[in-house]
Amino acid sequence: MTVRIVGLVGALVFATACGGADTARSDDRVAHSSGQLARGDVPLGTIGRVATAAEIQAWDIDVNPTGHGLPIGRGTHDSGAQLFAAKCAVCHGARGEGMAIYPKLIGREPHDDFAFGRDPKLVKTIGNYWPYSTTLFDYVRRAMPLNAPGSLSSNEVYNLVAFLLAENGIIARDSVIDQRTLPAVRMPARKRFVRDDRTGGSAFR
Amino acid sequence: MSESISRRALLAGVAVAAGGVVLDQLPLSAQNAQPAQASVPPDPSLVPGGPTTPVSARSPFESAVRTPAGVITGPAYSPIHQLTGTITPSDLMFERHHAGVAVIDPAKYKLLVHGLVDRPMVFTLDDLRRFPSVSRVHFLECSGNGRNGYRDPKPELTAQLVDGLTSNGEWTGVPLATLLREVGVKRGATWFLGEGGDASKLSRSIPIEKAWDDALVAYAFNGEPLRPANGYPARLFLPGFEANTSIKWLRRIKLIDQPNMSRDETAKYTDPLPDGTARQFSFVMDAKSIITQPSYPARVAPGWIEISGLAWSGRGKIARVEVSTDGGAHWTDAALQDPVLSRAHTRFRFPWRWNGKPAVIMSRATDETGYVQPTLEVFQATRGRGTDFHFNHIRAWTLRGDGTVVYGARA
Numbered sequence: 001m002t003v004r005i006v007g008l009v010g011a012l013v014f015a016t017a018c019g020g021a022d023t024a025r026s027d028d029r030v031a032h033s034s035g036q037l038a039r040g041d042v043p044l045g046t047i048g049r050v051a052t053a054a055e056i057q058a059w060d061i062d063v064n065p066t067g068h069g070l071p072i073g074r075g076t077h078d079s080g081a082q083l084f085a086a087k088c089a090v091c092h093g094a095r096g097e098g099m100a101i102y103p104k105l106i107g108r109e110p111h112d113d114f115a116f117g118r119d120p121k122l123v124k125t126i127g128n129y130w131p132y133s134t135t136l137f138d139y140v141r142r143a144m145p146l147n148a149p150g151s152l153s154s155n156e157v158y159n160l161v162a163f164l165l166a167e168n169g170i171i172a173r174d175s176v177i178d179q180r181t182l183p184a185v186r187m188p189a190r191k192r193f194v195r196d197d198r199t200g201g202s203a204f205r
Numbered sequence: 206m207s208e209s210i211s212r213r214a215l216l217a218g219v220a221v222a223a224g225g226v227v228l229d230q231l232p233l234s235a236q237n238a239q240p241a242q243a244s245v246p247p248d249p250s251l252v253p254g255g256p257t258t259p260v261s262a263r264s265p266f267e268s269a270v271r272t273p274a275g276v277i278t279g280p281a282y283s284p285i286h287q288l289t290g291t292i293t294p295s296d297l298m299f300e301r302h303h304a305g306v307a308v309i310d311p312a313k314y315k316l317l318v319h320g321l322v323d324r325p326m327v328f329t330l331d332d333l334r335r336f337p338s339v340s341r342v343h344f345l346e347c348s349g350n351g352r353n354g355y356r357d358p359k360p361e362l363t364a365q366l367v368d369g370l371t372s373n374g375e376w377t378g379v380p381l382a383t384l385l386r387e388v389g390v391k392r393g394a395t396w397f398l399g400e401g402g403d404a405s406k407l408s409r410s411i412p413i414e415k416a417w418d419d420a421l422v423a424y425a426f427n428g429e430p431l432r433p434a435n436g437y438p439a440r441l442f443l444p445g446f447e448a449n450t451s452i453k454w455l456r457r458i459k460l461i462d463q464p465n466m467s468r469d470e471t472a473k474y475t476d477p478l479p480d481g482t483a484r485q486f487s488f489v490m491d492a493k494s495i496i497t498q499p500s501y502p503a504r505v506a507p508g509w510i511e512i513s514g515l516a517w518s519g520r521g522k523i524a525r526v527e528v529s530t531d532g533g534a535h536w537t538d539a540a541l542q543d544p545v546l547s548r549a550h551t552r553f554r555f556p557w558r559w560n561g562k563p564a565v566i567m568s569r570a571t572d573e574t575g576y577v578q579p580t581l582e583v584f585q586a587t588r589g590r591g592t593d594f595h596f597n598h599i600r601a602w603t604l605r606g607d608g609t610v611v612y613g614a615r616a
Contacts, residue, residue, distance in 0.1 A: 023266075027392040032324075041230065044317040044386065044387055045387070046326060047328070047332045047336060047387070048326045048329075048387060049326065049327055050324055050325065050326055050327075051317055051318075051325040051326055051327045054325060055317060056317065056319050056325055059317055059400075059456065059457050060319070060457075060459070061406070062398055062400070062408060062465050062467070063465075064461070064464075064465045065463075065466050065521065066463075070359065079599065101278075101279070113481070114477075114481045114482075114483075114491040115481065115591070116477035116483065116591050116593075117476075117477035117479045117480070117481070117482075117588065117589030117591050117592050118355055118479050118589050118590065118591055119590070119591045120590050120591040121591075122591060124472065127474075129472060129483075130471060130472050130494050131466070131471050133570045135466050135468055135471050135472070138408075138465070138467060138468070139467070139472075142405070142406040142408070143303070143304065143404070143406060143468075144404045146278070146304060146404075149304065149404050149405070149406070150432075152532035153394065179518060189483075192482055192483050193464070193471070193475065193482070193483050193485045194482045194484055194485065195484075195485060195486060196484055196486050196487040196488065196489075197484070197487070198487065198489065198491065200489075200491075200520040200521075200572070200574035200575075200576045201575050201576055202276055202434060202575050202576065202577070203575050204576075204577075204579045204583060204584075204587055205587065
């Protein structure tokens with residue numbers, strides 16, 4: 001009985017702390033019949049600690065399609081070209097054509113056809129497949145170059161993004177890419193992506 | 206096999222110029238491990254055996270290994286053609302890394318949960334282990350599993366190279382829902398971002414319903430702490446979802462109001478279709494099965510053979526597995542090994558007397574939603590020959606008159 005009473009108290013603490021029907025899920029707290037330990041037995045706030053602003057800032061690196069998360073900075077094709085030659089071409093090729101398993105980055109073929117499902121020989125690139133421009137900044141900053149991820153400054157990432165977008169014929173070579181202009185870049189494949197319509201059951205999709 | 210960067214290639218290409226930063230952190234022991242050669246007495250019943258050891262090694266007479274070794278961005282396939290039952294040994298679990306196996310000190314590990322929350326919080330590994338835990342048996346499968354057999358179907362493919370990017374075992378951890386209650390999720394949080402602490406900092410956006418449903422922050426597999434290649438000290442585990450979403454070396458969960466459109470949910474892990482679209486956020490692994498015994502390079506003799514294999518579905522339990530020994534013209538129910546668990550490998554068995562004439566053997570899984578594994582022809586017509594993930598069509602093996610077994614339905 002003691003366990004049950006503690007469980008109820010824990011449940012009350014939970015409901016108060018979360019303060020809203022949208023987060024308080026009553027079914028989570030009644031699933032612990034038959035004497036098993038339940039979530040309600042550990043009052044909220046007793047395990048873990050509040051994160052500091054500095055901890056969050058150090059790791060909060062994601063960028064979304066609205067541009068949320070983009071840092072201050074700017075980049076251009078010409079500055080990006082030098083950087084690409086110095087740090088990227090060793091794997092991706094001087095013209096972003098790809099080498100061995102290192103992906104091709106530049107190219108618009110098959111242009112407006114998007115026949116990737118039908119033709120296994122087509123090679124996906126930033127220009128013909130990537131649906132969001134902001135993904136470029138997010139990915140290059142978090143993971144590239146492979147041997148030294150996290151080593152590029154914000155301006156260096158913007159420069160590389162400007163270079164890759166211009167080489168793919170998506171922006172002009174004299175365009176400046178920054179917090180404001182990058183999310184506004186419309187990628188050629190943007191409208192090709194559809195949500196999952198598989199449901200299980202008898203249909204094969 | 207298509208996407209892999211070998212240590213040699215990386216040494217030659219990038220790391221030498223930059224000082225080998227990544228390579229220096231790679232644990233090499235697993236790749237170089239060789240079973241010790243035991244001296245075999247003429248009659249083991251006449252001499253005392255060896256002493257106890259801290260950790261047991263596999264018998265030196267056994268040779269099951271993952272392949273390929275030495276890859277830091279690419280897969281290593283589990284030898285499913287040499288395994289029995291349903292549980293994958295931890296050291297033979299498949300691997301797929303995006304920037305090598307991270308080395309993380311458990312004393313310094315922390316998981317940050319923030320974003321649209323009332324209280325952003327940090328949990329240490331000890332913290333995670335203090336929460337009420339759960340253990341569940343589930344498969345974990347890369348959605349690229351099956352690409353070799355679909356895009357480049359050679360007769361000499363092993364079951365390992367066809368479907369070895371799936372593994373199954375007992376996961377232990379804390380429900381993600383428990384952690385979300387600790388931080389208090391704000392109204393408007395509809396997705397969460399999971400991010401790894403490895404050099405790829407791999408990130409995926411997941412609908413928040415999965416967090417409330419059955420997502421785990423797992424810290425153990427098959428009764429012991431996760432192995433480094435399996436995400437030590439803690440990883441996300443999303444039952445039934447493509448493995449890329451079960452972020453290894455998990456360091457951050459961020460509650461968000463829209464998907465982030467990360468590289469691995471746009472440029473990769475999307476499914477081009479014949480109608481000129483690409484399916485996105487195709488998380489659930491559809492029902493499939495494969496005969497693992499007999500399979501290439503086995504050689505069989507006429508007489509009784511146990512056809513055996515694995516079936517699984519990301520949508521629930523396997524309801525039925527049928528086997529055909531005549532290329533799909535006739536199908537007969539196989540026996541399912543109890544217990545049949547939801548979203549877990551299910552072993553099927555089918556005793557069959559082979560008459561020595563060429564034959565094509567196949568398996569076909571049905572899950573509890575009524576979903577039936579499609580034929581290769583239906584799959585090709587629906588998904589296209591260029592589609593890139595979720596290859597769950599019926600697999601075939603051909604028994605030739607000389608007893609050799611090769612991949613595919615071959616006349």
